[in-house]
Amino acid sequence: MSLDPLTALYKEASGSKVTTDIYLPAAPSEQRRYPVVIDIHGGAFMLGHSGMVSLPQVNDCLSRGWIVLVPNHRLCPGVNLLDGPMQDIRDLLSWIYEGHLDEYLSSQGSWRADLENVAAFGTSSGGHLALSLGFGVPKPVKAILSLYGAVNFTDPFWKKPLPHIAAKLPPNLEESFLNKVYEEKPVPTDSSVSLEGQTESGAAKGPNFSRPRDAFAFTQISRGTVMDAVYPASQSTDPKMDLIDPARNVSGDFPPTYIVHGMADTMVPIELSRELLRRLQEAGVRCGMTEVPDEEHTFAAMMKVGSRTWWLQREGFDFLESVIGKGPV
Numbered sequence: 471m472s473l474d475p476l477t478a479l480y481k482e483a484s485g486s487k488v489t490t491d492i493y494l495p496a497a498p499s500e501q502r503r504y505p506v507v508i509d510i511h512g513g514a515f516m517l518g519h520s521g522m523v524s525l526p527q528v529n530d531c532l533s534r535g536w537i538v539l540v541p542n543h544r545l546c547p548g549v550n551l552l553d554g555p556m557q558d559i560r561d562l563l564s565w566i567y568e569g570h571l572d573e574y575l576s577s578q579g580s581w582r583a584d585l586e587n588v589a590a591f592g593t594s595s596g597g598h599l600a601l602s603l604g605f606g607v608p609k610p611v612k613a614i615l616s617l618y619g620a621v622n623f624t625d626p627f628w629k630k631p632l633p634h635i636a637a638k639l640p641p642n643l644e645e646s647f648l649n650k651v652y653e654e655k656p657v658p659t660d661s662s663v664s665l666e667g668q669t670e671s672g673a674a675k676g677p678n679f680s681r682p683r684d685a686f687a688f689t690q691i692s693r694g695t696v697m698d699a700v701y702p703a704s705q706s707t708d709p710k711m712d713l714i715d716p717a718r719n720v721s722g723d724f725p726p727t728y729i730v731h732g733m734a735d736t737m738v739p740i741e742l743s744r745e746l747l748r749r750l751q752e753a754g755v756r757c758g759m760t761e762v763p764d765e766e767h768t769f770a771a772m773m774k775v776g777s778r779t780w781w782l783q784r785e786g787f788d789f790l791e792s793v794i795g796k797g798p799v
Contacts (some may be wrong), residue, residue: 473525475540478574480565481558483544485656488558490541491520492571495532498580499798504537505587506566507790508559508603508611512594512768514620515546515555515700516651516687517677519660523593524770526780530787535797537575537583539566543599546700547686548657552714559599560607563588567609587794591615591786593770594738601716604725613793614727615786617770618735621717622742629694634736636692640679648689650682658683691737717742720749726756728789730782732765756793760785 475491482488495504509528511518520540531538543558565571567585575581590600590611597619603611622628661683677684690699703710712718727750731743740761750757762769762782773779 473529476574476578478571480541480570481561483558483657486544486659488542488544488561488659489520490539490562492574493528493532493538493540494575494578494581495535495537495797496799500580502798503582503584504535504797505589505794506571506583506585507531507536507538507794508562508566508588508590508592508600509538509540510543510559510590510592510596510599511540512592512596513545513661514687514691514696515551515595516683516690517545517661521660522771523596524773526773526775527770527787530784533799534787534791535799536794537571537581537797539571542659544657544659545661545683548652548654550703551701554657555595555599556602556606556714559602563590563603563607563609563611584794584797587612589613589615589790589794591617591790592619593617594768595620597621598716601727602714604716604727605719605721606713610725612725613790614725615730615790616727616743616746617730617783617786618732618738618740618743618767619716619729619746620738620742621715621746623697623711623715623717625742625745627739627742628697631694632692632737635688638676639685639688639692643679643685643689647682648686651686654683717746717749720746720753720755722753722755724750724753724755726789726793728757728786729759730762730786731759732762732767732769734764735767737767758785758789 475493511523520542541562544554571583588611590603592600597616679685690696729743731740747759
């Protein structure tokens with residue numbers, strides 16, 4: 471198996487070319503099809519790109535015989551959450567189901583996708599986007615894993631300032647500087663740093679606040695205004711919130727769902743995931759949750775393979791395997 475991905479264009483939107491990385495397991499089998507897992511990066515819907523996911527997680531997926539797709543999506547705020555990131559990831563799912571992934575793979579060898587066993591997972595905002603493939607689509611994924619995903623957007627937390635994030639910002643950032651993100655045309659599908667802390671080189675470095683996008687995103691997080699920035703129509707009493715919040719779309723036919731969340735998370739509190747779990751249980755959805763002791767937000771980026779955290783978060787991937795099975799290995 472190789473960690474050098476292929477890259478395919480899956481959509482274009484107003485000049486934005488939206489791609490997905492494709493990781494393929496070991497030598498292709500001509501007799502069997504491979505389950506497909508979509509791995510969605512985090513970044514508060516405003517940061518990150520497909521190169522900023524956990525490669526140990528990707529490698530774990532490949533060892534299970536899965537094809538792994540790591541998509542980019544357009545970044546807010548130049549486009550809103552519903553019309554940008556959510557629509558892009560849903561269009562990727564359609565691209566898979568409509569046979570375009572197999573068309574692409576046919577030029578690469580004998581890999582073929584098992585379209586009856588497509589799952590999704592993601593971290594933080596990527597967890598939300600994975601959950602968004604369980605509703606509002608003609609054919610949902612078969613299983614979902616949310617790692618500290620953003621949910622329950624009517625909870626008071628989403629309007630709560632975070633002083634520990636504000637402390638990282640330089641003083642006197644001007645609004646005119648922050649708002650330069652709205653001038654980025656076409657809407658970008660990648661940023662130079664992610665909320666997880668990785669840069670393009672994979673190094674664990676913090677944001678560069680001389681860049682408007684980094685400064686804008688962390689300013690919104692610090693002010694408790696992320697939802698206003700990424701989905702301006704949102705209000706706690708606005709029914710349009712039903713269109714974007716997975717927690718408000720749980721029903722008995724929601725896909726089997728597993729949650730992994732750090733117990734020390736201060737950026738997406740674990741109580742939000744516990745509430746999602748409660749709703750899944752009440753709806754009779756096959757589900758489960760692993761609470762990881764002592765871990766803050768974004769732990770997937772920095773965890774050590776073989777550590778306690780590694781084995782605990784891996785329970786989520788075991789859950790996916792119990793639904794979609796293994797591929798040829």
